[in-house]
Amino acid sequence: MTQETKTTIKRHLISFGITFGATFLLTLYPAIEQANWETSAILGIAFASARSAFKVAWEFAIIPLLSLAKSKASKLKK
Numbered sequence: 001m002t003q004e005t006k007t008t009i010k011r012h013l014i015s016f017g018i019t020f021g022a023t024f025l026l027t028l029y030p031a032i033e034q035a036n037w038e039t040s041a042i043l044g045i046a047f048a049s050a051r052s053a054f055k056v057a058w059e060f061a062i063i064p065l066l067s068l069a070k071s072k073a074s075k076l077k078k
Contacts, residue, residue, distance in 0.1 A: 012052060020048040 024044035
């Protein structure tokens with residue numbers, strides 16, 4: 001595994017952890033009120049997973065496709 005791949009994985013794991021922590025803390029008060037910790041954990045995992053999936057899709061699919069479309073469009077313009 002290359003150093004760049006390790007750095008990317010580490011960056012995505014840190015991002016996932018921060019998103020999970022923020023969502024968990026935002027839903028912590030209602031969980032304490034209702035004594036239902038599972039809801040906070042599930043919401044935290046769901047939001048963090050959705051954000052991570054979008055981030056991976058953005059970095060590895062959407063940005064390269066936009067770059068490819070831009071280069072094709074500039075060739076057509078000439």
